[in-house]
Amino acid sequence: MLLHLALRRLIRHGTLTVRYPDGTERRYGTGGEPAAAMSIRTARALRGMTFNPALALGEGYMDGEIAPEGCSLFALLDLLVMNLEAGGTHPGERVMELWRMARRRLDQLNPARRARRNVAHHYDLNGRLYALFLDRDMQYSCAYFRTGRESLEEAQAAKKRHIAAKLLLDRPGLEVLDIGCGWGGMAITLARDHGARVTGITLSEEQLAAARRRAAEAGLSGRVRFELMDYRAWTRPVDRIVSVGMFEHVGIDHYRRFFTTVRAALKEDGVALIHAIGRSDGPGATNPWLAKYIFPGGYSPALSEVLPAVEKARLFVTDIEILRLHYARTLAEWRARFAGNRDAIASLYDERFCRMFEFYLAGCELAFRRGGHMVWQMQLARRQDAVPLTRDYIAAAEAPGRVAESA
Structure with missing residues (x-):
């Protein structure tokens, strides 16, 4: 599973528990604090989190297809941002970021x-x-x-x-x-x-x-x-x-x-x-x-x-x-x-x-x-x-x- 491999690389501080659409539960990180958990409830949300997580996480939360489990939304996002800022990487997000940089002038045209x-x-x-x-x-x-x-x-x-x-x-x-x-x-x-x-x-x-x-x-x-x-x-x-x-x-x-x-x-x-x-x-x-x-x-x-x-x-x-x-x-x-x-x-x-x-x-x-x-x-x-x-x-x-x- 590509998302599983990506999260193994991303989560280096604290612990993230993820429940996948098939019911499988996996844990990433050190096993220590801070800890957060989320449920990915649909195959569509899983695909989005694999290939374009910066868009899919927010859309999945809005649509009820991704939800924090046993923690607040803020705690979940805090753990993810902490690891991104510490140098953790998500291969799919890296590719999408390059694409966004390439087209940012077009996106910001504001006549x-x-x-x-x-x-x-x-x-x-x-x-x-x-x-x-x-x-x-x-x-x-x-x-x-x-x-x-x-x-x-x-x-x-x-x-x-x-x-x-x-x-x-x-x-x-x-x-x-x-x-x-x-x-x-x-x-x-x-x-x-x-x-x-x-x-x-x-x-x-x-x-x-x-x-x-x-x-x-x-x-x-x-x-x-x-x-x-x-x-x-x-x-x-x-x-x-x-x-x-x-x-x-x-x-x-x-x-x-x-x-x-x-x-x-x-x-x-x-x-x-x-x-x-x-x-x-x-x-x-x-x-x-x-x-x-x-x-x-x-x-x-x-x-x-x-x-x-x-x-x-x-x-x-x-x-x-x-x-x-x-x-x-x-x-x-x-x-x-x-x-x-x-x-x-x-x-x-x-x-x-x-x-x-x-x-x-x-x-x-x-x-x-x-x-x-x-x-x-x-x-x-x-x-x-x-x-x-x-x-x-x-x-x-x-x-x-x-x-x-x-x-």
């Missing part, structure tokens, strides 16, 4: 029409779904845990303060462009707490409607507006640009266009802050299950793939910060809230959808906890002197907000 369709796939879901596992401000990106003891709400508020500080909002009335504005939380915060005038752009009709409603409810419609617009359509210079969790949807073929658009949209003394998921282990390809079911056209780049495009756009990198385990903590919070509201989410969709989201949240958490994924924040400017000489201004700008929140 405006396709980009809109890809965004709708994930972000135009029922808005109540996201309200059931995100924080109160609907921040669907990495939070910022200064100590690790914060609640999700506190950490997301800290993330917004941290980004606002890097935007150098040192006077009221600065005009900010928010590329990929989500449900409007960042734009509303910049207007309310920092006196900025903000335009948020998105390709999601669901997010657009929610953001406009929230701005009106906050009494900020005069300072914040939202538009259904592709970033490539923006033509007017602004003082500041912020983009949080959108760059992963740009596509590697479009990086140069993205940064030339940023440069053209910045005034001469302007500052931009890009916050995105990246990979610390070099260029790769998007997991096929994630690309098919969660983020079509999405890719989290290595900085070595991003910086050449920044250089060609003639932008200065004035600051880069790497957030390592912050997203793992964020995803753990989302996963716990999703589990606590699972019945309500199932009533919106169905059991298969719940399994899909459980697999997504658990797998992504492990990508940050054990794999090579991280978050980078890159501050950019057209001029070297657009920001102070040292980073001291960031902490100074954050301090009043932290004191107010503590009070």
Whole structure:
């Protein structure tokens, strides 16, 4: 059996027990902890796990053809990821990874029409779904845990303060462009707490409607507006640009266009802050299950793939910060809230959808906890002197907000 041979090579730490479709049970690894078990219930799932496990494991779990036994889904995935990161190999997956690398530029082609369709796939879901596992401000990106003891709400508020500080909002009335504005939380915060005038752009009709409603409810419609617009359509210079969790949807073929658009949209003394998921282990390809079911056209780049495009756009990198385990903590919070509201989410969709989201949240958490994924924040400017000489201004700008929140 080919899968049996593959698992013998893969599992070198801990113990994995597998029950095959014919009832046979086999054990792999050291016999010690950590331990997990799974049942492969159909011949179709067995074939998938043999030849394309990165896709088949998630599909099998969604369809009930693969199931954890005596452990949680997270524990099962944790054991598998641990062994993959330790150098274990699956011959079928190695071949498929080479194929994915060969065609990744094609997979990431995101002209405006396709980009809109890809965004709708994930972000135009029922808005109540996201309200059931995100924080109160609907921040669907990495939070910022200064100590690790914060609640999700506190950490997301800290993330917004941290980004606002890097935007150098040192006077009221600065005009900010928010590329990929989500449900409007960042734009509303910049207007309310920092006196900025903000335009948020998105390709999601669901997010657009929610953001406009929230701005009106906050009494900020005069300072914040939202538009259904592709970033490539923006033509007017602004003082500041912020983009949080959108760059992963740009596509590697479009990086140069993205940064030339940023440069053209910045005034001469302007500052931009890009916050995105990246990979610390070099260029790769998007997991096929994630690309098919969660983020079509999405890719989290290595900085070595991003910086050449920044250089060609003639932008200065004035600051880069790497957030390592912050997203793992964020995803753990989302996963716990999703589990606590699972019945309500199932009533919106169905059991298969719940399994899909459980697999997504658990797998992504492990990508940050054990794999090579991280978050980078890159501050950019057209001029070297657009920001102070040292980073001291960031902490100074954050301090009043932290004191107010503590009070």
